[in-house]
Amino acid sequence: MNRIFKTFFAAVMVLVLAACGSTPQPTVALNTNILATPDLKIGFAYIPPKEGATTHIYGAACLLCYGVASALTGKLDSHLESSITTQELDNIKQLVLAEYQTRAENVTYVELPNPINKMKKFKGELGFAKRDFRNLKTELGVDVLVVLDIYQHGAHRSFSNYIPNGDPQGYLSGLLYSVDLNTNAYIQYLEINEKIQPTGEWDEPPTFPNVTMAYYQAIENTKQKLKNAI
Amino acid sequence: MVDIQNSKVFTLIVLFTGFLTGCGSTPLNDDYIRHVNNIGPSFFSTSHFAIKLQESDNVDIRGVYVTNDTVEASTIMYQGGAGIAGMIAQIGTHSTLIQSQRNDKLAKAQEQANQAIAPIIEASKTLRLTELLDPGNANFISTDTRNPQQVLHIKPIFFSNPQMNKVYVKALIWIPTDAVNKHVRKRAKNQYQNMVQVYSKPFTEAETELLVAGDSELLKEKLSSLLNQVISIAQSELTGQYQAASKVEKTFVINLNDKRLVLRGAIVDQSCSMSIIQDIRHWLIAVPHQDIGLVKEKLSNDCSLALN
Structure with missing residues (x-):
């Protein structure tokens, strides 16, 4: 019995570690040849962040550490939640659409029929989407699907348990990718992870001007990065 | 029982938060100042505007560096049997370690940036701040003939990009509340404090080459233009011209x-x-x-x- 348990435990650990060790999808530069195809129809889907602008805490590994970290950034959270709107995210969305429209004539907004994480998995190598988007070709009537998925925005602060490793930084994270719906291959894959150090002191309540400015710097850097990439 | 545990956790969070608020502060940057204005929109009349430069007459010029002082997460195993006092001592040690790493990171970044603009720093050693003022600048007072509370104090710090084709100045400006205060960072002691920044136009290739070759006259001309613009902007601000x-x-x-x-x-x-x-x-x-x-x-x- 003991032996069976050990074997089972070892098998589970191997599976877990195999997943941990998988190679992450590298950046894929936009394949402009596909976009040059005549009469190509491109659908653009935007996935907004699940929560509003706030401070995202990383590295506060225990419950008490997280409580302390949250308390340290509480006033900043209130400021970000009340003053940062989704206006700039909408501007980024418009920018991606406009940039794709310079590459192809037929680019339209589309609504995804289901959340991406509920879609069927796709077993492909690096360079292929992890979910099977191919059904969307007939469902949405497009040949290429562009997805801008914004994960988080606001501020980012790194901790070593209880201790902050630095100041809260202006922050925007997300992913821009395009999938060829014939093959499920990425024709673009770009991670967004912009963290900007505020100039000078960060802890200036109630308006936290330096962190606010760092947030807008992160937004502008992202816009520039997307513009260069499309 | 659960309530007692919750209240203990709450007490610990409050205790640690208070303790760590100080630990999590930004390392001191002398080129930063928070705006304070307890004097209203127009402190000076144009005819009474007076300035005084920082005590040192040396020109302070630095390389531009990235001020990101966030360090990699460090793992420390806290000794659980040490009690609350021991726990706080261990967290204090951990915090000091991280704060020291953050300061080191900034100092190294500044050192590297300064090395990149070494010719300009060398040329600046022959210059004096007072030489940078326009000769006809009647607002400048060189001795303490006026009440310091009626004088705008200016501390300019110049920066150059690594290519040495663009410079800018960050000038800390302040009006003290009392005669003895000379420390700009003691916020409560200043009636007014702010920052004025002026960016130069990009230099031409020929100008850049001269600066790299150590042309101190050209450097003086460029820095002088920045400093005099700082004074002009500060005057406009403190005579209420930007209010409208x-x-x-x-x-x-x-x-x-x-x-x-x-x-x-x-x-x-x-x-x-x-x-x-x-x-x-x-x-x-x-x-x-x-x-x-x-x-x-x-x-x-x-x-x-x-x-x-």
């Missing part, structure tokens, strides 16, 4: 050579060559029009002619 400006907040992107700097604020004044932006920190930042993408068609006809 419509302050619609927007994002400005300043195109520096190798990066795009974002400012959030409003334009409070424009000359033929510069826009003056008051940002959300209330700092006054003068930027050449072309650096924020303002084209000459948007300026007045006189300025268009001047720019041609």
